[in-house]
Amino acid sequence: MRKCLLFMLSKSHRDLQERKARRPSVTRAVDLCAAPGSWSQVLSQKIGSQGSGQVVAVDLQAMAPLPGVVQIQGDITQLSTAKEIIQHFEGCPADLVVCDGAPDVTGLHDVDEYMQAQLLLAALNIATHVLKPGGCFVAKIFRGRDVTLLYSQLRVFFSNVLCAKPRSSRNSSIEAFAVCQGYDPPEGFVPDLTRPLLDHSYDFNQLDGPTRIIVPFVTCGDLSAYDSDRSYPLDLEDGSEYKYTPPTQPPISPPYQEACTLKKKGQLAKEIRPQDCPISKVDTLSQPLANPQCHSLLGSEMEDNEMNYSS
Incomplete structure (x- = not known):
């Protein structure tokens, strides 16, 4: 019995060490379209525990300071922004690039999907400048009619691409996340921010063979977490009374600030x-x-x- 127990413990320890060895080590991460900074905060907490973790957050808007996060207020379509990111990493490329950005939705699904695809391609373009070979890229996508063409373009640069739908994302939403692993650009590819990746002459109906990619769709996240499609009572499980607390960091100069001021003065619906x-x-x-x-x-x-x- 004792030998069996020792064997089970040693096997569990060996499995744990193998999982740690397979887990990619991330010490340098870039968060594109980072404002207000929730992803940067989580990245800082995750890789900051390794001691030498570095996180660079990039956005056009100002952000509140976050511990362990270097902020760059710049445009992801500019080469100067890519150079500044590499400068903060002391000349080393990033292990991980994430992008949770999304355009201001118009309600016209075709327009929203197109704008989101353009934003993702801009994020991919700057990622080719700052991401190391074998690195990972995670970005928000809208699963529309032409999303398969987007998958095909991502498969050109990454060995493994899948579409992830977290539990925290509403089922009714077309939002999902493209998880790209193993950055491996084509032979002879030279990153160039002045040349767009999207060629509008493509027609998915004319693609065949390896150019027609079917990306696996997976659900992810903790199943015991809150469901975004449900409503939960405010009563707490321990019996304590619910008390409203203001947000830790309110938005900085939001575009709707003027409308809120007019509404408080009763001038919005004049x-x-x-x-x-x-x-x-x-x-x-x-x-x-x-x-x-x-x-x-x-x-x-x-x-x-x-x-x-x-x-």
């Missing part, structure tokens, strides 16, 4: 009379109105006049 709009009758008939509020008011007034004439 009614504008037609006579206050400096628009002539000629402009009304020949040109689109610049003020949508005036347009709606004048439009309703014209409809009332038409009803009066018809009666």
Whole structure:
């Protein structure tokens, strides 16, 4: 019995050591489109425990300071940004590049998917400048009609590509994440931020053979975690009373700040009379109105006049 127990313990220890050996060591990570900084914070906590971990966060917007994170306020489509990232790593390439960025959605799914694909390709383009061979790349995607073409482009640069859907992502959302492992660019490839990766002459219906890629779809995440499609009561399990706490770090200069200020002053839904709009009758008939509020008011007034004439 004792020999059996010792054998089981030694086997478990050996399996643990093998898993650690297979686990890629990440000491340098880049977070693109990082604001407000949640991914950078988690990366800093994960690789900072290794002692020499470094995280560089890049975004056009300002971010609150985070321990262990170097922030670059810059454009990911500029070569100067890629050079600054490498400079912070003292000339060494990154082990991991992540991108959780997304455009401001319009509600038009085709437009949103196209903009997200362009953003991902911009992130991939700068990743080819800063990522080491064998490195990993993780980015948000919208699974639309042409997503298979995007997978094909990623497979050109990585040996393994899969589509991951975390539990924290709503089932009704087309959001997912492309997890790319084993960075291996084509032979003779020279990274160039001035040349886009996306060739608009491609037609997926004409692709065949190795160019037509089917990427595996996997669900990931802790199944015991909160489900984003469910509503949970505010009552805590230990019986303590729920108390609201403000966010740890509110947004810095958000685009909706002006609208919130006007709403607090009661000026957001202020009614504008037609006579206050400096628009002539000629402009009304020949040109689109610049003020949508005036347009709606004048439009309703014209409809009332038409009803009066018809009666």
